Amino acid sequence: MSLKIDRGLFKYDFIDYHAILCVPVDADVKEIRKRYLKIARCLHPDSCAATNNAEKQLASNLLSKLVNPAYEKLSQEKKRTEYMIVMSQMGKRLLQESTSIELTSDVAKNLAGTPHLEHTYKSAIAKIAETQYDSLENLLQVIGLISELNLVYLVRNVSKPAAAPPPTAPVKNHTTPTPTVNQAAPAPPPAQPKEESIAVQYIRRSQELIAKNQLAQAEVELRDALKLEPNNSRCHSLIGMLYLKQNQTTMAKVHLDRALQLDPSDETALEGKRKIEKILGQKPGSAKPVATPSTGVKRSDKSEGGGLFGGLFGGKKK
Structure with a gap:
C-alpha cells in the first residue's frame, strides 16, 4: 500500500x-x-x-x-x-x-x-x-x-x-x-532512529529523567511503555529498579520477577533481585538471630521459604 x-x-x-x-x-x-x-x-x-x-x-x-x-x-x-x-x-x-x-x-x-x-x-x-x-x-x-x-x-x-x-x-x-532553525535542529540527539520501537523511546526518556532524579516522570514514561509493550523485559526491569530506589520493595519484586520470566539473563533484573534478597534477608535475621546461633537456625525445608519471603509474609507454621 x-x-x-x-x-x-x-x-x-x-x-x-x-x-x-x-x-x-x-x-x-x-x-x-x-x-x-x-x-x-x-x-x-x-x-x-x-x-x-x-x-x-x-x-x-x-x-x-x-x-x-x-x-x-x-x-x-x-x-x-x-x-x-x-x-x-x-x-x-x-x-x-x-x-x-x-x-x-x-x-x-x-x-x-x-x-x-x-x-x-x-x-x-x-x-x-x-x-x-x-x-x-x-x-x-x-x-x-x-x-x-x-x-x-x-x-x-x-x-x-x-x-x-x-x-x-x-x-x-x-x-x-x-x-536559524537549521542551526538549532541538530541539538536534540534523542530523536535519531525512526525504526526503534516505541518502548525504546520511552526507556530512553525515562533514563534521562532518572539521571536528573525526576523519578515520578520516569515512572510515567515506563508505565506508558508497558501499556504498549506489556512483555518488554527491559521495561519491567527498569521500573522494578525504580521502585526499589523509592523503597517500594513489593512493587519492585513484582516487576523484577516478571522481567526474569521474560528474560532470565536480564542483568538489571538479576541485580535488583540480589538487592531485594539482601534487604529481605536482614529482616528476619535482625528479629531473632541471637536465640538460635548454636542450632544452625536453618531448619531444613521450612526456613528455605523463610530466608527470602519470611520478611514479607511472617513466620511459617511450626
Missing part, C-alpha cells in the same frame, strides 16, 4: 503531521501525547485488532512510517517550533495563492466560509478523530481530508501564527528563519 497523500497541505510537498494524528494545529504537547498513545494502541502488534497478517502488517507500517515520525516531530519542543515556523510560512504562501486552491470536501468548503472558524474547525477535527483509524484501507483519504481542514484554517488564520508563542518572532522574517 502506497503511503502517498495528495490532498490538503500534502499537495504542496508539506508533510502534515497534525493531520496524521488528527489534532488541531494549535494542540499542546499533552493533547498530542494523549492522541498518539490512543493511535499507537490501535496499531501496535501487541494490541492491534486486525484479524489477519496482512492487516497487522499494514497497521505496523502505518505506525512506523506515519504515526511515530509525526509524534517525534510534534512532541519535541525544538523540532515542533521549527515545524510550526515552516507551517506558518506555508499559510502565508497559500494565502497569496488562495485563488488557485481547490477544496474537494464539503466540510472543508464549509470551513472556508463559516464565521465561526475556531469552533467549526475544532469540532470537525474532534469528530473525525473518533473513527480516523477504524478503517486502515481508507486512512490516507481521511488524513487528506483533515489536511484540507488544516489548510483552510491556516489560510484564514494567517494573520496570527498557528504555532505556540515561541515561533512568533522568527515568523516575521519571511526568508531567514530556516537557516
